[in-house]
Amino acid sequence: MTPQFHPCLVNGPFDDPAVYVDFLHERRALLFDLGDIRALSPRKILRITHIFISHTHIDHFIGFTQVLRLCLGREKTLHLFGPPDFIARVEHSLASFTWNLVGNYPTDFTVIASELHPDGTCGTVEFHCRSGFKREQERTERFADGIILEEDAFRIRTAFLDHKTVSLAFALEEKDHVNIMKNRLMELGLPTGPWLADLKRAIMRGEDDDKLFRVRCDVEAGMEERRFNLGELKAKILNIVPGQRIAYVTDAAHTKANAAKIVEIARKADFLFIEAVFLDAEQAQAGERYHLTAREAGLLARQAGVARVIPFHFSPRYRGMEEALLRELWQ
Ligand SMILES: [Zn+2]
Ligand SMILES: [Zn+2]
Numbered sequence: 001m002t003p004q005f006h007p008c009l010v011n012g013p014f015d016d017p018a019v020y021v022d023f024l025h026e027r028r029a030l031l032f033d034l035g036d037i038r039a040l041s042p043r044k045i046l047r048i049t050h051i052f053i054s055h056t057h058i059d060h061f062i063g064f065t066q067v068l069r070l071c072l073g074r075e076k077t078l079h080l081f082g083p084p085d086f087i088a089r090v091e092h093s094l095a096s097f098t099w100n101l102v103g104n105y106p107t108d109f110t111v112i113a114s115e116l117h118p119d120g121t122c123g124t125v126e127f128h129c130r131s132g133f134k135r136e137q138e139r140t141e142r143f144a145d146g147i148i149l150e151e152d153a154f155r156i157r158t159a160f161l162d163h164k165t166v167s168l169a170f171a172l173e174e175k176d177h178v179n180i181m182k183n184r185l186m187e188l189g190l191p192t193g194p195w196l197a198d199l200k201r202a203i204m205r206g207e208d209d210d211k212l213f214r215v216r217c218d219v220e221a222g223m224e225e226r227r228f229n230l231g232e233l234k235a236k237i238l239n240i241v242p243g244q245r246i247a248y249v250t251d252a253a254h255t256k257a258n259a260a261k262i263v264e265i266a267r268k269a270d271f272l273f274i275e276a277v278f279l280d281a282e283q284a285q286a287g288e289r290y291h292l293t294a295r296e297a298g299l300l301a302r303q304a305g306v307a308r309v310i311p312f313h314f315s316p317r318y319r320g321m322e323e324a325l326l327r328e329l330w331q
Contacts, residue, residue, distance in 0.1 A: 004153065004174055007246050007271050010039050013312040014319060016059040019248055019273050020044065021172060030156075032170055032248040032273070034063040034080075045070050050149065052156065053082040054250050055167045056089045064093055068111075072129065075107040079114065081148060081158075083166040086115035087125050091135055099132035116148060116168065118160045146265075154243070159261040161252035163290045169252070171265045174243030178203050184237045190215055190226075202230060203240065247306070250275040250313055253290035259300060266304035274301060276311035276325055279318065294328035301329075 010018040016035025029047040090113040109129040126137040149156040159169040209231030247266040252258045266272045276294035278286040301309040
C-alpha cells in the first residue's frame, strides 16, 4: 500500500529543526517544530494546517514570523500547539507588529494557539487578523492519553519531556486501514450494507474479538440471521493493514523518565526523527544542556524498535564530522 504520509527534515541536521509531513493526494501538510523554514516554498507552507512546536527556544520557533508574513491577507486558519505558556509567546510575537490597517481586509487569516499542560488540560485562544490579532475565544479543554488531535485518518499524541523547560515530543499515528475482501463476502453468502460500516467502526474503536455481529442474509426460504464474532470476521473477510507511525523527539535530557517516555511514544515507529546533539565524549555537557547524545539517541531508537531513525539538531561544533555522530548513533 502506498504510504499516506511523507515526512522529511526541512534542512540539514545542523540547521534549526523542522519536519514537514506531506499528505498524499491532499493539498495538506503538518509541521513538527517551526525552526528555519526558508527552504520551504510558499506553496508548501500554505498547505500546512497544524504546527506542533516542542518548545519556544528560538531555534524551534523563529519560523513563525515567516509563516505569518506569508499567510497574512489569505483566508486561512493555522492551528499551533505548544507547551505551557505557549499562548503568551504567540500573543507577544503577534504584538510585536503594528496592525492598524488590517481591520477591513477582505480575508481573515486566523491563528489558533493551544497550549498543553502535563495535567491533561489544553488552553486554546484565537487571534484573528481582522481584530488586529487580539486574544479571543479563550477556552480550556481536557485531553486523555496524550491525544491532542483526533481526525478520521490519524491522531497526534504528545509526551512531556524535561529540557529544563517542557519540551513536547509528538507522534503521528495513522489509523489502521480496514479493507473488506468482497470475494470472501460473496463466498460466505454475506450481503454488503450498513453492517460493514459498523464492523469497520468496531475495529477502529479497538473492540474485543468476542463482540457479536448479527447479519441478515437472503436465503432461498427468505431471510436468515447469522451470527459471527468480530474475531471470525477479521479472519474471514477483512484485510487489516496497520497505519504508519511517525515520531518526533527533540531537546530532552537523558533522564530515566525522559527515556521511558521517548521509547513509549516512538514505539515501532516507521520513522523516528530524534535529536543527536553531542558525541558521547561530551556527555557531561549534553547533560548540562539537557540534550541527548548521538549514542543515547541510537539506544532509544533501538529500544523503541523503530524501522528508520533520522537524526538532527547536531551541534555546530561537529561540522564536517557528521560521520562520527552517525557512527555513534548506529553503534
Ligand atoms: Zn531547546
Ligand atoms: Zn533546540
